[in-house]
Amino acid sequence: MARPSPLSGFPEWLPGERIVEQHVLDTLRRVYELHGFASLETRAVEPMDQLLRKGEIDKEVYVLRRLHAEEGDAGQSPGLGLHFDLTVPFARYVLERAGHLEFPFRRYQIQKVWRGERPQDGRYREFLQADIDIVDRDALAFHHEVDLPLVVLEAFAALPLPLMTMRVNNRKLAEGFYRAVGADDPSLVLRAIDKLDKIGPVKVRPLLADAGLSAAGAQACLDLASISSPDASFADRVRALGVTDPLLDTGLEELVRVLDAAAERAPGRLVADLKIARGLDYYTGTVYETFMAGHEDLGSVCSGGRYDALASDGKASYPGVGVSIGVSRILGRLFKAGALTASRSVPTTVLVAVDDEESRGSSNAVAAALRGRGIPTEVAPSAAKFGKQIRHADRRGIPWVWFPGDSTVKDLRTGDQVAADPADWTPPEADLRPDILSPQTEETHT
Amino acid sequence: MARPSPLSGFPEWLPGERIVEQHVLDTLRRVYELHGFASLETRAVEPMDQLLRKGEIDKEVYVLRRLHAEEGDAGQSPGLGLHFDLTVPFARYVLERAGHLEFPFRRYQIQKVWRGERPQDGRYREFLQADIDIVDRDALAFHHEVDLPLVVLEAFAALPLPLMTMRVNNRKLAEGFYRAVGADDPSLVLRAIDKLDKIGPVKVRPLLADAGLSAAGAQACLDLASISSPDASFADRVRALGVTDPLLDTGLEELVRVLDAAAERAPGRLVADLKIARGLDYYTGTVYETFMAGHEDLGSVCSGGRYDALASDGKASYPGVGVSIGVSRILGRLFKAGALTASRSVPTTVLVAVDDEESRGSSNAVAAALRGRGIPTEVAPSAAKFGKQIRHADRRGIPWVWFPGDSTVKDLRTGDQVAADPADWTPPEADLRPDILSPQTEETHT
Numbered sequence: 054m055a056r057p058s059p060l061s062g063f064p065e066w067l068p069g070e071r072i073v074e075q076h077v078l079d080t081l082r083r084v085y086e087l088h089g090f091a092s093l094e095t096r097a098v099e100p101m102d103q104l105l106r107k108g109e110i111d112k113e114v115y116v117l118r119r120l121h122a123e124e125g126d127a128g129q130s131p132g133l134g135l136h137f138d139l140t141v142p143f144a145r146y147v148l149e150r151a152g153h154l155e156f157p158f159r160r161y162q163i164q165k166v167w168r169g170e171r172p173q174d175g176r177y178r179e180f181l182q183a184d185i186d187i188v189d190r191d192a193l194a195f196h197h198e199v200d201l202p203l204v205v206l207e208a209f210a211a212l213p214l215p216l217m218t219m220r221v222n223n224r225k226l227a228e229g230f231y232r233a234v235g236a237d238d239p240s241l242v243l244r245a246i247d248k249l250d251k252i253g254p255v256k257v258r259p260l261l262a263d264a265g266l267s268a269a270g271a272q273a274c275l276d277l278a279s280i281s282s283p284d285a286s287f288a289d290r291v292r293a294l295g296v297t298d299p300l301l302d303t304g305l306e307e308l309v310r311v312l313d314a315a316a317e318r319a320p321g322r323l324v325a326d327l328k329i330a331r332g333l334d335y336y337t338g339t340v341y342e343t344f345m346a347g348h349e350d351l352g353s354v355c356s357g358g359r360y361d362a363l364a365s366d367g368k369a370s371y372p373g374v375g376v377s378i379g380v381s382r383i384l385g386r387l388f389k390a391g392a393l394t395a396s397r398s399v400p401t402t403v404l405v406a407v408d409d410e411e412s413r414g415s416s417n418a419v420a421a422a423l424r425g426r427g428i429p430t431e432v433a434p435s436a437a438k439f440g441k442q443i444r445h446a447d448r449r450g451i452p453w454v455w456f457p458g459d460s461t462v463k464d465l466r467t468g469d470q471v472a473a474d475p476a477d478w479t480p481p482e483a484d485l486r487p488d489i490l491s492p493q494t495e496e497t498h499t
Numbered sequence: 500m501a502r503p504s505p506l507s508g509f510p511e512w513l514p515g516e517r518i519v520e521q522h523v524l525d526t527l528r529r530v531y532e533l534h535g536f537a538s539l540e541t542r543a544v545e546p547m548d549q550l551l552r553k554g555e556i557d558k559e560v561y562v563l564r565r566l567h568a569e570e571g572d573a574g575q576s577p578g579l580g581l582h583f584d585l586t587v588p589f590a591r592y593v594l595e596r597a598g599h600l601e602f603p604f605r606r607y608q609i610q611k612v613w614r615g616e617r618p619q620d621g622r623y624r625e626f627l628q629a630d631i632d633i634v635d636r637d638a639l640a641f642h643h644e645v646d647l648p649l650v651v652l653e654a655f656a657a658l659p660l661p662l663m664t665m666r667v668n669n670r671k672l673a674e675g676f677y678r679a680v681g682a683d684d685p686s687l688v689l690r691a692i693d694k695l696d697k698i699g700p701v702k703v704r705p706l707l708a709d710a711g712l713s714a715a716g717a718q719a720c721l722d723l724a725s726i727s728s729p730d731a732s733f734a735d736r737v738r739a740l741g742v743t744d745p746l747l748d749t750g751l752e753e754l755v756r757v758l759d760a761a762a763e764r765a766p767g768r769l770v771a772d773l774k775i776a777r778g779l780d781y782y783t784g785t786v787y788e789t790f791m792a793g794h795e796d797l798g799s800v801c802s803g804g805r806y807d808a809l810a811s812d813g814k815a816s817y818p819g820v821g822v823s824i825g826v827s828r829i830l831g832r833l834f835k836a837g838a839l840t841a842s843r844s845v846p847t848t849v850l851v852a853v854d855d856e857e858s859r860g861s862s863n864a865v866a867a868a869l870r871g872r873g874i875p876t877e878v879a880p881s882a883a884k885f886g887k888q889i890r891h892a893d894r895r896g897i898p899w900v901w902f903p904g905d906s907t908v909k910d911l912r913t914g915d916q917v918a919a920d921p922a923d924w925t926p927p928e929a930d931l932r933p934d935i936l937s938p939q940t941e942e943t944h945t
Contacts, residue, residue: 057549057591057595063542065540065542068537071537072537072538075538086846087875088877089846089876090845090846092521093514094512095511096509096625097543097613097625098506100506103503113567114566115564116564118562119562120580120615133506134566145503148502148503149502149504153513155895169566179543189880196859366501366502398537399605400533400535400536400537413642424533424534430533434603
């Protein structure tokens with residue numbers, strides 16, 4: 054068999070990169086669980102009618118077919134496709150299991166998703182997303198819209214990633230404002246404003262006219278979109294535009310509460326930005342986008358918002374708030390830039406050398422003693438010359454080599470070799486796991 | 500939207516079950532990493548020609564198609580299917596990345612796999628497998644066949660599962676013996692012996708005749724298959740059959756080494772069983788199957804063996820040894836039997852009550868102080884009556900409720916309520932994570 058080539062759009066990490074990814078996922082999990090979010094995994098497949106329910110056929114679903122499907126099978130069961138996000142499966146899970154869940158239900162979900170899009174920089178066909186949502190039955194208290202982004206910012210602060218800035222807007226604020234300046238269908242205005250960064254105000258203006266706005270109304274919307282601030286001062290600038298509307302007022306008040314809480318609990322990391330639109334129709338309150346310092350061209354790497362009806366079964370509806378982190382998109386970019394590496398390609402802290410095959414048992418005994426005290430240890434695969442055994446450790450970045458013959462342990466970084474007893478020798482705490490290094494990143498949180 | 504129904508064959512756990520699954524996966528990871536195995540994930544898809552390479556079309560592959568595939572797309576790129584195990588993707592990964600890997604390469608891999616089989620008890624269409632393998636380039640030292648099962652048995656010993664017994668055989672032993680008693684194609688004998696448990700010796704005998712064996716030769720093979728022992732004493736019983744062959748001798752010696760090591764390092768958990776055949780052709784040395792006490796009808800829940808050529812690119816071949824644990828199969832059975840549960844459905848240790856919405860900030864401050872010291876904490880979603888807030892905790896199994904008003908904390912299990920300072924109150928260590936309970940299992944390891 055010839056050497057296979059990578060499949061474009063289906064990233065796979067090397068062992069050292071996987072160690073970085075594990076560290077990122079462990080950190081997300083630790084912070085989310087500290088806040089009481091439960092882990093959830095859903096199956097990878099959904100019925101096609103579910104996947105296409107919101108008319109999102111632009112998502113390029115992968116459809117499944119059994120290789121040996123019996124004749125007539127296709128007609129019997131609904132077709133299945135791979136999920137393209139974690140929101141559709143979560144909504145379906147909540148409806149299906151509502152009777153077994155306690156509401157408000159707080160969950161995080163870290164899984165692969167698939168989209169048959171043409172692969173390009175930062176766009177994969179298979180990628181890892183980390184979602185976090187709070188859903189309630191019938192009504193969801195507003196404070197969750199304040200709390201949720203702070204949980205995510207706490208997670209980012211614990212990660213060795215470039216600085217993340219969350220940009221926040223409020224759909225009530227936008228909708229109230231757009232209606233007050235003459236828009237009959239605020240979603241048309243929203244979609245035009247969403248294009249502002251890509252095509253600029255000159256090309257957005259005619260789209261606003263198409264949405265039924267006068268020149269003055271369009272200008273007011275562009276003025277609103279130009280407002281941003283890292284604190285609640287944006288509210289005065291909005292009021293200075295002289296537009297009044299009760300929904301606008303509610304949205305303003307909500308956004309101020311988000312900004313005030315963030316100023317206290319995550320200073321500088323959350324910014325009000327009134328041009329943030331989020332393409333999707335189902336958001337109804339606060340909306341979030343997040344940009345990574347030095348990699349703003351990637352677009353938002355962590356987005357979401359408040360929705361009033363994630364799902365409804367006729368009897369109850371399930372409003373919620375959530376965001377999704379594009380883990381593969383972030384890591385793929387940083388790996389490619391050499392900006393995020395692990396100090397070793399294995400979890401191993403100590404390699405125990407083997408004098409000769411007859412004494413492999415003694416080496417195994419040393420390793421067992423070290424493992425018994427939580428020190429990741431492997432035994433050299435062959436009783437080669439010690440120089441070769443040391444190179445085995447060195448090539449993997451294993452920091453320590455143990456020699457059972459004279460019961461010494463050598464630090465490969467300093468060359469120091471000291472007598473040691475496997476029953477009580479302990480390496481520095483930091484050596485128990487690989488270091489995560491972000492050499493090219495100046496502004497990290499750790 | 501009506502309430503959706505589960506999809507047969509695609510299991511999904513409730514939050515409490517997921518907590519059990521996380522504990523199982525965390526334990527596997529901890530033990531595997533203590534032994535220096537690196538984590539690996541491969542993409543979910545492989546080219547169809549890879550998946551069908553070994554003629555394993557009985558595996559019922561799920562084939563993918565893009566919903567919006569362009570005309571002619573199918574001809575351009577190879578078709579893709581979902582992997583049905585983790586061995587085929589691992590072999591492909593090793594070949595593809597050989598230049599970036601250090602050999603021997605020790606990895607574990609925990610991922611979903613898919614098979615379009617008709618769902619039945621213990622057979623899923625989507626399920627989680629946990630694989631562990633050691634592969635080397637060109638030659639793999641025998642001691643790995645001794646070491647690998649002991650790592651897996653160490654992991655099982657740390658899990659709250661019914662007692663696991665690994666049953667082991669050796670292909671050299673079997674092949675040498677079968678040839679010596681007259682079989683030209685030992686794989687035919689192997690396949691017949693593999694059916695022994697299902698159809699019994701009376702029906703196996705004609706299959707052995709079909710494989711070219713005389714009545715005496717067939718009897719010898721059935722005699723061999725009847726031998727099992729939890730120590731190296733099986734070797735004398737094999738020798739007593741009076742068959743001599745150099746390959747048989749090598750296999751006997753190897754199997755004795757596996758049994759001797761297990762008697763010392765995992766007493767009673769590994770048994771020589773000379774009817775263990777493993778269906779697959781590619782095994783060439785030690786083969787492993789594992790049965791769960793009280794659930795032997797599930798079949799083997801952890802199987803594998805030594806293979807000489809997992810993959811080959813013409814220049815190098817990659818021999819290895821590995822086993823795969825059927826995580827979903829084990830958990831699905833135990834969940835259904837109510838034999839494995841978590842003490843709560845959330846990671847939360849403390850619920851902080853809210854006196855009234857105006858003082859939510861004080862509750863948040865208490866929660867932040869507790870989280871800062873690693874105590875999973877959530878804040879009550881509403882300032883309902885305390886009785887209702889306590890029920891909120893109780894229904895989720897959260898053991899502690901904090902009342903910021905008078906700064907007390909209540910243990911819901913005993914009803915005791917004491918004054919406490921969020922800056923230094925600490926719950927018992929065991930309360931920091933949910934307990935895993937196996938009420939109906941008498942023989943567990945923990």
